[in-house]
Amino acid sequence: MRAAGYVERGFVHGPDGNIEYMEGGSGPALVLLHSAPSSCALFEEAIPLLADGLHAIAMSQPGFGESDPPPVAYQTVNDYARAVTHLLDGLGIERASVLGAHTSALTALELAAAWPDRVERLVIEECFNWSRPGRLEALERRHGFQERADGSHLLAMWARAHERTLRNSSEPSEVARLTRRGFLDTVRAERPGPDGISGQNASTQALARYPLWERAPLVEAPTLVVHGSSSQLGRAHERLLATIPDARGIRPPTTHQFTWRVAPELWAAELRAFLT
Amino acid sequence: MHNREGRRGFVATSAGQLHYRTAGAGPPLVLLHNAWLSSRMFGAALPRLAGEFEVFAIETLGQGQSDPAPAGEVEIATYAAVLREAMAGLGLERPAVAGQATGAAIAAEAAAQEPAAVERLVLTGLPFWRNPATRLAQLAGETFADWEPGPDGEGLRRAWQQHGREALPGYPGAAAVLVDYLSPGPRTSLALRALLRWDPRERLPLVAAPTLVLSHAGNIFSRNASLVAELLPRSELRIMTDPVPHPHQAIFPEEIAEFCRPGARSADGQPPLRRAPGVS
Numbered sequence: 001m002r003a004a005g006y007v008e009r010g011f012v013h014g015p016d017g018n019i020e021y022m023e024g025g026s027g028p029a030l031v032l033l034h035s036a037p038s039s040c041a042l043f044e045e046a047i048p049l050l051a052d053g054l055h056a057i058a059m060s061q062p063g064f065g066e067s068d069p070p071p072v073a074y075q076t077v078n079d080y081a082r083a084v085t086h087l088l089d090g091l092g093i094e095r096a097s098v099l100g101a102h103t104s105a106l107t108a109l110e111l112a113a114a115w116p117d118r119v120e121r122l123v124i125e126e127c128f129n130w131s132r133p134g135r136l137e138a139l140e141r142r143h144g145f146q147e148r149a150d151g152s153h154l155l156a157m158w159a160r161a162h163e164r165t166l167r168n169s170s171e172p173s174e175v176a177r178l179t180r181r182g183f184l185d186t187v188r189a190e191r192p193g194p195d196g197i198s199g200q201n202a203s204t205q206a207l208a209r210y211p212l213w214e215r216a217p218l219v220e221a222p223t224l225v226v227h228g229s230s231s232q233l234g235r236a237h238e239r240l241l242a243t244i245p246d247a248r249g250i251r252p253p254t255t256h257q258f259t260w261r262v263a264p265e266l267w268a269a270e271l272r273a274f275l276t
Numbered sequence: 277m278h279n280r281e282g283r284r285g286f287v288a289t290s291a292g293q294l295h296y297r298t299a300g301a302g303p304p305l306v307l308l309h310n311a312w313l314s315s316r317m318f319g320a321a322l323p324r325l326a327g328e329f330e331v332f333a334i335e336t337l338g339q340g341q342s343d344p345a346p347a348g349e350v351e352i353a354t355y356a357a358v359l360r361e362a363m364a365g366l367g368l369e370r371p372a373v374a375g376q377a378t379g380a381a382i383a384a385e386a387a388a389q390e391p392a393a394v395e396r397l398v399l400t401g402l403p404f405w406r407n408p409a410t411r412l413a414q415l416a417g418e419t420f421a422d423w424e425p426g427p428d429g430e431g432l433r434r435a436w437q438q439h440g441r442e443a444l445p446g447y448p449g450a451a452a453v454l455v456d457y458l459s460p461g462p463r464t465s466l467a468l469r470a471l472l473r474w475d476p477r478e479r480l481p482l483v484a485a486p487t488l489v490l491s492h493a494g495n496i497f498s499r500n501a502s503l504v505a506e507l508l509p510r511s512e513l514r515i516m517t518d519p520v521p522h523p524h525q526a527i528f529p530e531e532i533a534e535f536c537r538p539g540a541r542s543a544d545g546q547p548p549l550r551r552a553p554g555v556s
Contacts, residue, residue, distance in 0.1 A: 008288075018284045147450075154432040158429025180462075184458055184459065187452070192448060
């Protein structure tokens with residue numbers, strides 16, 4: 001018997017290597033896709049919130065967390081979406097709902113557009129069009145870290161993880177724990193794959209060439225579009241609602257971008273209402 | 277199948293889920309890593325050993341990607357009991373077990389706890405202090421104290437300068453070593469403190485399995501390896517001398533394979549072991 005809140009960890013052995021996941025709960029399947037540079041650990045404490053009513057499965061995208069980097073770095077968002085089908089195949093799940101957070105909102109949307117048979121419902125949080133000129137550079141400025149002999153790149157990664165953590169947490173031991181985890185996720189996303197390209201770099205390049213407005217009209221699944229009330233990425237909110245055929249939107253109150261940690265109870269309730 | 281990292285999985289125990297990498301087919305062989313590191317250190321040895329064994333590199337509770345250890349200090353006896361649960365959970369019957377450093381202490385302790393659990397034992401670089409007081413005195417020192425990155429991350433730069441800058445074999449870059457250092461959470465040195473409290477003089481004589489005591493001449497404990505061999509009822513001693521870049525993390529897959537290979541045994545099923553001098 002599993003205790004309530006038990007999160008089981010595992011790997012699926014896909015064509016591109018091991019895919020790490022965490023799962024819990026029972027009910028309709030919901031795949032949770034993390035933002036970059038993070039990992040399935042982003043949802044470790046979220047899975048128990050959904051466990052009553054949903055079978056939540058968080059995966060680390062190839063090249064992130066403990067998922068193996070693919071033999072050849074992925075080039076497109078479609079490649080990342082295909083990796084989600086590898087996870088579903090490995091777990092024997094025909095059809096699931098999919099939630100994509102921030103950068104992986106595009107992966108979730110592409111999965112729904114390209115594999116409509118596999119996606120029951122779609123949730124996209126902080127979805128944004130990253131293919132406009134200048135946005136690749138913005139992503140690279142924000143996330144690129146050059147290794148330096150004196151180790152100062154590690155301090156930069158630590159500072160970034162600390163800053164991100166402070167947006168949603170203030171309790172000191174939680175800040176320490178989440179900063180450490182955010183740092184570890186960043187280091188792992190920056191490690192070079194077999195062809196020398198890091199998961200972070202591959203994912204950034206793929207995002208920057210994704211034709212969001214051509215793909216969004218192909219989504220058949222009922223879709224929930226989420227942007228925080230103060231999120232700059234909320235600029236895309238109305239256009240997503242107008243472009244995705246069956247979409248509704250919510251704008252929870254935030255001081256920055258929305259993540260589940262901003263309002264865990266609200267998030268779980270909205271998902272349960274939309275998905276079950 | 278892309279298998280550069282081996283197949284990976286988790287096995288549930290009463291203390292939490294242990295992460296492992298596995299490859300190959302044949303008699304079962306369990307590999308246990310150095311404290312502070314993970315199964316990743318067997319990146320190069322795994323494919324070599326997978327040619328003749330079903331290899332499981334199991335990560336110690338609270339290290340690598342295994343679940344955190346329970347609150348408080350943990351003893352080698354607990355790590356070993358959890359390992360035996362994991363081996364049973366993986367369906368391994370009497371595997372050969374090869375451990376590195378602290379992993380060697382856990383391997384030996386598992387064999388001492390349940391002689392039937394281990395077919396053969398390889399102890400590589402088992403830390404052994406001639407004087408138990410010297411061993412226990414380290415508990416109070418800085419070397420095996422937990423370390424924290426600190427609020428500004430300054431501890432990372434120190435770790436990078438001391439250990440991290442050079443990638444160990446099997447690691448895809450120096451920073452991956454730091455991931456292993458930091459993954460256990462704030463108790464970075466928990467397993468090392470357990471090692472310091474573990475008394476090999478009391479435990480090694482209880483090991484029934486034929487045991488290969490391996491060390492590299494560059495390992496500071498190699499000069500005590502013969503004492504380790506003498507404490508074990510059935511042991512063979514080998515000191516490796518070919519230069520290696522990291523004597524304390526060096527893995528010797530050829531020696532492990534040779535010693536654990538079932539075909540290598542003599543007609544009566546017993547290995548061609550010499551008894552360590554001084555043990556009747």
